[in-house]
Amino acid sequence: MRGRFAPSPSGQMHLGNAWTALLAWLASRSQGGSMVLRLEDLDPGRSRSEYAAGIMEDLQWLGLDWDEGPDREGPNGPYRQSERRQLYQEAVERLGQQGLVYECYCSRAELHVAEAPHAGESEWVYPGTCRCFSREQRQKKLRSGRRPALRLAVPDQTLTFTDGLYGEVRQHLPSACGDFVIRRSDGVHAYQLAVVVDDGLMRINQVVRGQDLLTSTPRQLLLYRLLGMQPPAFTHVPLLIAPDGHRLSKRQQSLSLAALKQTGVRAERIIGYLAWKAGLLEQDQSAAAADLVHRFSLDLIPRQAVVVHDTEILGER
Structure with a gap:
Protein backbone atom coordinates (compact mmCIF):
# COMPACT_ATOMS: atom_id res chain seq x y z
CA MET A 1 0.00 0.00 0.00
CA PRO A 70 11.47 16.39 -0.48
CA ASP A 71 13.72 15.86 2.53
CA ARG A 72 13.83 12.07 2.25
CA GLU A 73 14.67 11.10 -1.30
CA GLY A 74 13.56 7.75 -2.63
CA PRO A 75 13.40 5.87 -5.93
CA ASN A 76 10.34 7.79 -7.15
CA GLY A 77 11.57 11.37 -6.81
CA PRO A 78 11.93 14.20 -7.18
CA TYR A 79 9.10 15.05 -4.79
CA ARG A 80 8.50 18.66 -5.80
CA GLN A 81 6.40 19.26 -8.89
CA SER A 82 8.60 22.17 -9.89
CA GLU A 83 11.39 19.63 -10.46
CA ARG A 84 9.21 17.29 -12.56
CA ARG A 85 8.22 19.55 -15.46
CA GLN A 86 9.99 17.43 -18.08
CA LEU A 87 7.91 14.41 -17.05
CA TYR A 88 4.71 16.40 -17.62
CA GLN A 89 5.91 17.61 -21.01
CA GLU A 90 6.71 14.06 -22.06
CA ALA A 91 3.13 13.10 -21.14
CA VAL A 92 1.78 15.99 -23.23
CA GLU A 93 3.81 14.78 -26.20
CA ARG A 94 2.53 11.22 -25.79
CA LEU A 95 -1.04 12.49 -25.82
CA GLY A 96 -0.25 14.65 -28.84
CA GLN A 97 1.06 11.64 -30.72
CA GLN A 98 -2.39 10.10 -30.26
CA GLY A 99 -3.98 13.13 -31.94
CA LEU A 100 -5.76 14.15 -28.73
CA VAL A 101 -4.21 17.58 -28.06
CA TYR A 102 -5.10 20.90 -29.65
CA GLU A 103 -4.30 24.57 -29.13
CA CYS A 104 -6.84 26.76 -27.35
CA TYR A 105 -6.73 30.55 -27.59
CA CYS A 106 -9.49 31.30 -25.08
CA SER A 107 -8.27 33.52 -22.23
CA ARG A 108 -7.28 32.03 -18.89
CA ALA A 109 -9.15 34.77 -17.05
CA GLU A 110 -12.41 33.55 -18.57
CA LEU A 111 -11.88 29.85 -18.04
CA HIS A 112 -9.91 29.60 -14.75
CA VAL A 113 -7.82 26.76 -16.17
CA ALA A 114 -5.27 24.56 -14.42
CA GLU A 115 -6.49 25.01 -10.85
CA ALA A 116 -7.88 22.16 -8.77
CA PRO A 117 -11.69 22.58 -8.68
CA HIS A 118 -13.39 23.44 -5.39
CA ALA A 119 -16.73 22.24 -4.06
CA GLY A 120 -19.51 24.78 -4.37
CA GLU A 121 -17.90 26.59 -7.29
CA SER A 122 -19.51 26.29 -10.70
CA GLU A 123 -17.22 24.67 -13.23
CA TRP A 124 -17.39 26.09 -16.70
CA VAL A 125 -17.81 23.41 -19.36
CA TYR A 126 -15.66 24.16 -22.37
CA PRO A 127 -17.73 24.07 -25.58
CA GLY A 128 -14.85 23.15 -27.88
CA THR A 129 -14.47 26.60 -29.40
CA CYS A 130 -10.92 26.06 -30.66
CA ARG A 131 -11.18 22.34 -31.36
CA CYS A 132 -12.01 22.74 -35.03
CA PHE A 133 -9.94 25.82 -35.79
CA SER A 134 -8.35 25.79 -39.21
CA ARG A 135 -4.63 26.37 -39.65
CA GLU A 136 -5.40 29.88 -40.90
CA GLN A 137 -7.42 30.67 -37.77
CA ARG A 138 -4.61 29.47 -35.53
CA GLN A 139 -2.05 31.54 -37.43
CA LYS A 140 -4.25 34.61 -37.07
CA LYS A 141 -4.47 34.11 -33.32
CA LEU A 142 -0.71 33.70 -33.07
CA ARG A 143 -0.12 36.89 -35.06
CA SER A 144 -2.36 38.72 -32.59
CA GLY A 145 0.06 37.79 -29.81
CA ARG A 146 -2.22 35.32 -28.03
CA ARG A 147 -0.30 32.32 -26.65
CA PRO A 148 -2.33 29.11 -26.73
CA ALA A 149 -3.10 26.68 -23.95
CA LEU A 150 -3.26 22.98 -24.78
CA ARG A 151 -6.48 21.03 -24.34
CA LEU A 152 -7.26 17.33 -24.38
CA ALA A 153 -9.99 16.34 -26.80
CA VAL A 154 -12.40 14.43 -24.55
CA PRO A 155 -14.22 11.43 -26.06
CA ASP A 156 -17.97 11.05 -25.84
CA GLN A 157 -17.80 8.63 -22.93
CA THR A 158 -19.19 8.10 -19.45
CA LEU A 159 -16.58 7.02 -16.92
CA THR A 160 -17.48 5.11 -13.77
CA PHE A 161 -15.45 4.39 -10.65
CA THR A 162 -16.14 3.28 -7.10
CA ASP A 163 -15.15 5.74 -4.42
CA GLY A 164 -14.11 4.34 -1.05
CA LEU A 165 -16.63 6.52 0.77
CA TYR A 166 -19.28 7.63 -1.73
CA GLY A 167 -19.64 4.45 -3.77
CA GLU A 168 -20.27 4.43 -7.51
CA VAL A 169 -19.62 7.71 -9.33
CA ARG A 170 -20.59 8.17 -12.97
CA GLN A 171 -19.69 11.13 -15.15
CA HIS A 172 -20.32 11.95 -18.79
CA LEU A 173 -17.12 13.79 -19.63
CA PRO A 174 -18.30 16.08 -22.47
CA SER A 175 -21.21 17.47 -20.45
CA ALA A 176 -19.35 17.55 -17.11
CA CYS A 177 -16.11 19.25 -18.12
CA GLY A 178 -15.65 19.27 -21.87
CA ASP A 179 -12.17 19.37 -23.34
CA PHE A 180 -9.92 20.30 -20.41
CA VAL A 181 -6.58 22.07 -20.24
CA ILE A 182 -3.42 20.03 -19.81
CA ARG A 183 -0.99 22.93 -20.23
CA ARG A 184 -1.72 26.59 -19.62
CA SER A 185 -0.92 29.38 -22.04
CA ASP A 186 2.02 30.43 -19.83
CA GLY A 187 3.57 26.98 -20.19
CA VAL A 188 2.61 25.71 -16.72
CA HIS A 189 1.21 22.18 -16.87
CA ALA A 190 -2.27 21.77 -15.46
CA TYR A 191 -3.13 20.15 -12.16
CA GLN A 192 -5.16 17.38 -13.80
CA LEU A 193 -2.20 16.20 -15.86
CA ALA A 194 0.50 16.65 -13.23
CA VAL A 195 -1.31 14.75 -10.49
CA VAL A 196 -1.87 11.76 -12.79
CA VAL A 197 1.75 11.66 -13.95
CA ASP A 198 3.00 11.99 -10.37
CA ASP A 199 0.76 9.37 -8.79
CA GLY A 200 1.33 7.00 -11.70
CA LEU A 201 5.12 7.23 -11.70
CA MET A 202 5.32 7.24 -7.89
CA ARG A 203 3.29 4.01 -7.86
CA ILE A 204 0.63 5.48 -5.57
CA ASN A 205 -2.18 2.93 -5.30
CA GLN A 206 -4.35 4.64 -2.67
CA VAL A 207 -5.42 8.28 -2.80
CA VAL A 208 -7.32 9.82 0.10
CA ARG A 209 -8.19 13.45 -0.56
CA GLY A 210 -10.93 16.05 -0.15
CA GLN A 211 -14.43 15.64 -1.53
CA ASP A 212 -13.93 18.81 -3.57
CA LEU A 213 -11.85 16.75 -6.01
CA LEU A 214 -14.44 14.01 -6.49
CA THR A 215 -15.78 15.42 -9.76
CA SER A 216 -12.30 15.75 -11.27
CA THR A 217 -11.48 12.07 -10.77
CA PRO A 218 -13.15 10.77 -13.99
CA ARG A 219 -11.03 13.01 -16.22
CA GLN A 220 -7.94 11.87 -14.32
CA LEU A 221 -8.98 8.27 -14.90
CA LEU A 222 -9.18 9.09 -18.61
CA LEU A 223 -5.60 10.38 -18.49
CA TYR A 224 -4.42 7.26 -16.65
CA ARG A 225 -5.86 5.14 -19.44
CA LEU A 226 -4.46 7.26 -22.27
CA LEU A 227 -1.00 7.30 -20.67
CA GLY A 228 -1.05 3.56 -19.97
CA MET A 229 -0.80 3.98 -16.21
CA GLN A 230 -2.51 2.05 -13.43
CA PRO A 231 -4.90 4.31 -11.46
CA PRO A 232 -5.04 4.19 -7.66
CA ALA A 233 -8.08 3.45 -5.55
CA PHE A 234 -9.77 6.74 -4.65
CA THR A 235 -11.42 7.78 -1.40
CA HIS A 236 -12.76 11.31 -1.07
CA VAL A 237 -13.39 12.54 2.45
Whole structure:
Protein backbone atom coordinates (compact mmCIF):
# COMPACT_ATOMS: atom_id res chain seq x y z
CA MET A 1 0.00 0.00 0.00
CA ARG A 2 1.38 3.37 -1.05
CA GLY A 3 -0.50 6.48 0.00
CA ARG A 4 0.40 10.14 -0.32
CA PHE A 5 -0.29 13.64 0.91
CA ALA A 6 0.25 16.30 -1.74
CA PRO A 7 -0.29 19.83 -0.41
CA SER A 8 0.21 23.04 -2.34
CA PRO A 9 2.70 25.41 -0.64
CA SER A 10 0.64 28.51 -1.41
CA GLY A 11 -0.20 29.40 2.19
CA GLN A 12 -0.04 28.26 5.77
CA MET A 13 -1.41 24.83 6.53
CA HIS A 14 -4.86 25.06 8.15
CA LEU A 15 -7.17 22.71 9.99
CA GLY A 16 -8.75 21.42 6.78
CA ASN A 17 -5.33 20.43 5.41
CA ALA A 18 -4.54 18.66 8.69
CA TRP A 19 -7.86 16.78 8.44
CA THR A 20 -7.04 15.40 4.99
CA ALA A 21 -3.43 14.66 5.92
CA LEU A 22 -4.47 12.75 9.04
CA LEU A 23 -7.04 10.60 7.23
CA ALA A 24 -4.67 9.88 4.33
CA TRP A 25 -1.92 8.97 6.80
CA LEU A 26 -4.19 6.72 8.87
CA ALA A 27 -5.59 5.00 5.76
CA SER A 28 -2.10 3.99 4.71
CA ARG A 29 -0.58 3.22 8.11
CA SER A 30 -3.58 1.14 9.18
CA GLN A 31 -2.77 -1.22 6.29
CA GLY A 32 0.96 -1.28 6.99
CA GLY A 33 1.58 0.95 3.98
CA SER A 34 4.07 3.68 3.22
CA MET A 35 3.46 7.41 2.85
CA VAL A 36 4.78 9.81 0.23
CA LEU A 37 4.91 13.58 0.74
CA ARG A 38 4.79 15.50 -2.53
CA LEU A 39 4.79 19.29 -2.72
CA GLU A 40 2.56 20.53 -5.53
CA ASP A 41 4.50 23.72 -6.22
CA LEU A 42 3.84 23.67 -9.95
CA ASP A 43 2.51 27.24 -10.14
CA PRO A 44 5.45 29.62 -9.59
CA GLY A 45 3.10 32.55 -9.03
CA ARG A 46 1.53 31.03 -5.92
CA SER A 47 4.10 28.70 -4.37
CA ARG A 48 6.66 29.85 -1.82
CA SER A 49 9.56 28.03 -0.21
CA GLU A 50 8.65 29.30 3.27
CA TYR A 51 5.20 27.73 2.97
CA ALA A 52 6.76 24.43 1.87
CA ALA A 53 9.03 24.45 4.91
CA GLY A 54 6.08 25.32 7.12
CA ILE A 55 4.02 22.41 5.81
CA MET A 56 6.76 19.89 6.59
CA GLU A 57 7.26 21.41 10.03
CA ASP A 58 3.52 21.25 10.78
CA LEU A 59 3.22 17.64 9.64
CA GLN A 60 6.13 16.60 11.82
CA TRP A 61 4.60 18.50 14.74
CA LEU A 62 1.33 16.59 14.25
CA GLY A 63 3.17 13.25 14.23
CA LEU A 64 2.36 12.53 10.58
CA ASP A 65 5.59 11.16 9.15
CA TRP A 66 6.45 10.09 5.62
CA ASP A 67 8.75 7.55 4.00
CA GLU A 68 9.57 9.48 0.83
CA GLY A 69 9.53 13.22 0.28
CA PRO A 70 11.47 16.39 -0.48
CA ASP A 71 13.72 15.86 2.53
CA ARG A 72 13.83 12.07 2.25
CA GLU A 73 14.67 11.10 -1.30
CA GLY A 74 13.56 7.75 -2.63
CA PRO A 75 13.40 5.87 -5.93
CA ASN A 76 10.34 7.79 -7.15
CA GLY A 77 11.57 11.37 -6.81
CA PRO A 78 11.93 14.20 -7.18
CA TYR A 79 9.10 15.05 -4.79
CA ARG A 80 8.50 18.66 -5.80
CA GLN A 81 6.40 19.26 -8.89
CA SER A 82 8.60 22.17 -9.89
CA GLU A 83 11.39 19.63 -10.46
CA ARG A 84 9.21 17.29 -12.56
CA ARG A 85 8.22 19.55 -15.46
CA GLN A 86 9.99 17.43 -18.08
CA LEU A 87 7.91 14.41 -17.05
CA TYR A 88 4.71 16.40 -17.62
CA GLN A 89 5.91 17.61 -21.01
CA GLU A 90 6.71 14.06 -22.06
CA ALA A 91 3.13 13.10 -21.14
CA VAL A 92 1.78 15.99 -23.23
CA GLU A 93 3.81 14.78 -26.20
CA ARG A 94 2.53 11.22 -25.79
CA LEU A 95 -1.04 12.49 -25.82
CA GLY A 96 -0.25 14.65 -28.84
CA GLN A 97 1.06 11.64 -30.72
CA GLN A 98 -2.39 10.10 -30.26
CA GLY A 99 -3.98 13.13 -31.94
CA LEU A 100 -5.76 14.15 -28.73
CA VAL A 101 -4.21 17.58 -28.06
CA TYR A 102 -5.10 20.90 -29.65
CA GLU A 103 -4.30 24.57 -29.13
CA CYS A 104 -6.84 26.76 -27.35
CA TYR A 105 -6.73 30.55 -27.59
CA CYS A 106 -9.49 31.30 -25.08
CA SER A 107 -8.27 33.52 -22.23
CA ARG A 108 -7.28 32.03 -18.89
CA ALA A 109 -9.15 34.77 -17.05
CA GLU A 110 -12.41 33.55 -18.57
CA LEU A 111 -11.88 29.85 -18.04
CA HIS A 112 -9.91 29.60 -14.75
CA VAL A 113 -7.82 26.76 -16.17
CA ALA A 114 -5.27 24.56 -14.42
CA GLU A 115 -6.49 25.01 -10.85
CA ALA A 116 -7.88 22.16 -8.77
CA PRO A 117 -11.69 22.58 -8.68
CA HIS A 118 -13.39 23.44 -5.39
CA ALA A 119 -16.73 22.24 -4.06
CA GLY A 120 -19.51 24.78 -4.37
CA GLU A 121 -17.90 26.59 -7.29
CA SER A 122 -19.51 26.29 -10.70
CA GLU A 123 -17.22 24.67 -13.23
CA TRP A 124 -17.39 26.09 -16.70
CA VAL A 125 -17.81 23.41 -19.36
CA TYR A 126 -15.66 24.16 -22.37
CA PRO A 127 -17.73 24.07 -25.58
CA GLY A 128 -14.85 23.15 -27.88
CA THR A 129 -14.47 26.60 -29.40
CA CYS A 130 -10.92 26.06 -30.66
CA ARG A 131 -11.18 22.34 -31.36
CA CYS A 132 -12.01 22.74 -35.03
CA PHE A 133 -9.94 25.82 -35.79
CA SER A 134 -8.35 25.79 -39.21
CA ARG A 135 -4.63 26.37 -39.65
CA GLU A 136 -5.40 29.88 -40.90
CA GLN A 137 -7.42 30.67 -37.77
CA ARG A 138 -4.61 29.47 -35.53
CA GLN A 139 -2.05 31.54 -37.43
CA LYS A 140 -4.25 34.61 -37.07
CA LYS A 141 -4.47 34.11 -33.32
CA LEU A 142 -0.71 33.70 -33.07
CA ARG A 143 -0.12 36.89 -35.06
CA SER A 144 -2.36 38.72 -32.59
CA GLY A 145 0.06 37.79 -29.81
CA ARG A 146 -2.22 35.32 -28.03
CA ARG A 147 -0.30 32.32 -26.65
CA PRO A 148 -2.33 29.11 -26.73
CA ALA A 149 -3.10 26.68 -23.95
CA LEU A 150 -3.26 22.98 -24.78
CA ARG A 151 -6.48 21.03 -24.34
CA LEU A 152 -7.26 17.33 -24.38
CA ALA A 153 -9.99 16.34 -26.80
CA VAL A 154 -12.40 14.43 -24.55
CA PRO A 155 -14.22 11.43 -26.06
CA ASP A 156 -17.97 11.05 -25.84
CA GLN A 157 -17.80 8.63 -22.93
CA THR A 158 -19.19 8.10 -19.45
CA LEU A 159 -16.58 7.02 -16.92
CA THR A 160 -17.48 5.11 -13.77
CA PHE A 161 -15.45 4.39 -10.65
CA THR A 162 -16.14 3.28 -7.10
CA ASP A 163 -15.15 5.74 -4.42
CA GLY A 164 -14.11 4.34 -1.05
CA LEU A 165 -16.63 6.52 0.77
CA TYR A 166 -19.28 7.63 -1.73
CA GLY A 167 -19.64 4.45 -3.77
CA GLU A 168 -20.27 4.43 -7.51
CA VAL A 169 -19.62 7.71 -9.33
CA ARG A 170 -20.59 8.17 -12.97
CA GLN A 171 -19.69 11.13 -15.15
CA HIS A 172 -20.32 11.95 -18.79
CA LEU A 173 -17.12 13.79 -19.63
CA PRO A 174 -18.30 16.08 -22.47
CA SER A 175 -21.21 17.47 -20.45
CA ALA A 176 -19.35 17.55 -17.11
CA CYS A 177 -16.11 19.25 -18.12
CA GLY A 178 -15.65 19.27 -21.87
CA ASP A 179 -12.17 19.37 -23.34
CA PHE A 180 -9.92 20.30 -20.41
CA VAL A 181 -6.58 22.07 -20.24
CA ILE A 182 -3.42 20.03 -19.81
CA ARG A 183 -0.99 22.93 -20.23
CA ARG A 184 -1.72 26.59 -19.62
CA SER A 185 -0.92 29.38 -22.04
CA ASP A 186 2.02 30.43 -19.83
CA GLY A 187 3.57 26.98 -20.19
CA VAL A 188 2.61 25.71 -16.72
CA HIS A 189 1.21 22.18 -16.87
CA ALA A 190 -2.27 21.77 -15.46
CA TYR A 191 -3.13 20.15 -12.16
CA GLN A 192 -5.16 17.38 -13.80
CA LEU A 193 -2.20 16.20 -15.86
CA ALA A 194 0.50 16.65 -13.23
CA VAL A 195 -1.31 14.75 -10.49
CA VAL A 196 -1.87 11.76 -12.79
CA VAL A 197 1.75 11.66 -13.95
CA ASP A 198 3.00 11.99 -10.37
CA ASP A 199 0.76 9.37 -8.79
CA GLY A 200 1.33 7.00 -11.70
CA LEU A 201 5.12 7.23 -11.70
CA MET A 202 5.32 7.24 -7.89
CA ARG A 203 3.29 4.01 -7.86
CA ILE A 204 0.63 5.48 -5.57
CA ASN A 205 -2.18 2.93 -5.30
CA GLN A 206 -4.35 4.64 -2.67
CA VAL A 207 -5.42 8.28 -2.80
CA VAL A 208 -7.32 9.82 0.10
CA ARG A 209 -8.19 13.45 -0.56
CA GLY A 210 -10.93 16.05 -0.15
CA GLN A 211 -14.43 15.64 -1.53
CA ASP A 212 -13.93 18.81 -3.57
CA LEU A 213 -11.85 16.75 -6.01
CA LEU A 214 -14.44 14.01 -6.49
CA THR A 215 -15.78 15.42 -9.76
CA SER A 216 -12.30 15.75 -11.27
CA THR A 217 -11.48 12.07 -10.77
CA PRO A 218 -13.15 10.77 -13.99
CA ARG A 219 -11.03 13.01 -16.22
CA GLN A 220 -7.94 11.87 -14.32
CA LEU A 221 -8.98 8.27 -14.90
CA LEU A 222 -9.18 9.09 -18.61
CA LEU A 223 -5.60 10.38 -18.49
CA TYR A 224 -4.42 7.26 -16.65
CA ARG A 225 -5.86 5.14 -19.44
CA LEU A 226 -4.46 7.26 -22.27
CA LEU A 227 -1.00 7.30 -20.67
CA GLY A 228 -1.05 3.56 -19.97
CA MET A 229 -0.80 3.98 -16.21
CA GLN A 230 -2.51 2.05 -13.43
CA PRO A 231 -4.90 4.31 -11.46
CA PRO A 232 -5.04 4.19 -7.66
CA ALA A 233 -8.08 3.45 -5.55
CA PHE A 234 -9.77 6.74 -4.65
CA THR A 235 -11.42 7.78 -1.40
CA HIS A 236 -12.76 11.31 -1.07
CA VAL A 237 -13.39 12.54 2.45
CA PRO A 238 -15.88 15.28 3.43
CA LEU A 239 -14.67 18.83 3.78
CA LEU A 240 -14.41 20.78 6.99
CA ILE A 241 -16.66 23.83 6.92
CA ALA A 242 -17.17 26.85 9.13
CA PRO A 243 -20.51 27.38 10.94
CA ASP A 244 -21.60 29.71 8.11
CA GLY A 245 -21.25 26.84 5.64
CA HIS A 246 -18.11 28.02 3.87
CA ARG A 247 -15.22 25.59 3.41
CA LEU A 248 -12.11 26.22 5.45
CA SER A 249 -9.36 27.94 3.49
CA LYS A 250 -5.92 29.40 3.90
CA ARG A 251 -7.55 32.81 4.22
CA GLN A 252 -8.90 31.88 7.67
CA GLN A 253 -5.79 32.64 9.64
CA SER A 254 -7.36 31.85 13.02
CA LEU A 255 -7.53 28.16 12.08
CA SER A 256 -4.05 27.90 10.59
CA LEU A 257 -1.83 25.48 12.47
CA ALA A 258 0.71 28.25 13.03
CA ALA A 259 -1.94 30.44 14.73
CA LEU A 260 -3.24 27.54 16.82
CA LYS A 261 0.29 26.71 17.97
CA GLN A 262 0.83 30.34 18.95
CA THR A 263 -2.23 30.22 21.20
CA GLY A 264 -0.79 27.19 23.00
CA VAL A 265 -2.86 24.45 21.35
CA ARG A 266 -0.95 21.16 21.42
CA ALA A 267 -0.66 18.79 18.49
CA GLU A 268 -2.49 16.05 20.43
CA ARG A 269 -5.40 18.42 20.94
CA ILE A 270 -5.74 18.98 17.19
CA ILE A 271 -5.33 15.29 16.32
CA GLY A 272 -7.88 14.22 18.94
CA TYR A 273 -10.38 16.85 17.80
CA LEU A 274 -10.11 15.81 14.16
CA ALA A 275 -10.33 12.12 15.08
CA TRP A 276 -13.52 12.86 17.05
CA LYS A 277 -15.00 14.68 14.05
CA ALA A 278 -14.04 11.69 11.88
CA GLY A 279 -15.88 9.28 14.16
CA LEU A 280 -12.68 7.58 15.31
CA LEU A 281 -13.13 8.72 18.93
CA GLU A 282 -16.37 8.70 20.88
CA GLN A 283 -15.59 11.99 22.58
CA ASP A 284 -13.45 15.06 22.03
CA GLN A 285 -10.16 14.24 23.69
CA SER A 286 -6.45 14.60 23.03
CA ALA A 287 -4.77 11.79 21.13
CA ALA A 288 -1.54 11.01 19.30
CA ALA A 289 -1.78 10.10 15.62
CA ALA A 290 0.05 6.82 16.17
CA ASP A 291 -2.54 5.75 18.75
CA LEU A 292 -5.35 6.07 16.21
CA VAL A 293 -3.97 3.65 13.61
CA HIS A 294 -5.83 0.64 15.01
CA ARG A 295 -9.07 2.66 15.23
CA PHE A 296 -9.20 3.78 11.62
CA SER A 297 -12.12 2.65 9.48
CA LEU A 298 -13.77 4.26 6.48
CA ASP A 299 -17.11 3.07 7.82
CA LEU A 300 -16.83 5.56 10.68
CA ILE A 301 -16.16 8.66 8.59
CA PRO A 302 -19.21 10.87 7.96
CA ARG A 303 -20.39 11.44 4.40
CA GLN A 304 -21.55 15.00 4.92
CA ALA A 305 -19.42 18.13 5.38
CA VAL A 306 -18.10 18.47 8.93
CA VAL A 307 -18.72 21.70 10.83
CA VAL A 308 -15.87 22.95 13.01
CA HIS A 309 -15.84 25.78 15.54
CA ASP A 310 -12.71 27.62 16.58
CA THR A 311 -14.12 27.71 20.13
CA GLU A 312 -14.15 23.90 20.13
CA ILE A 313 -10.56 23.52 19.02
CA LEU A 314 -9.47 26.10 21.58
CA GLY A 315 -11.16 24.07 24.30
CA GLU A 316 -13.91 26.59 25.04
CA ARG A 317 -17.51 25.47 25.68
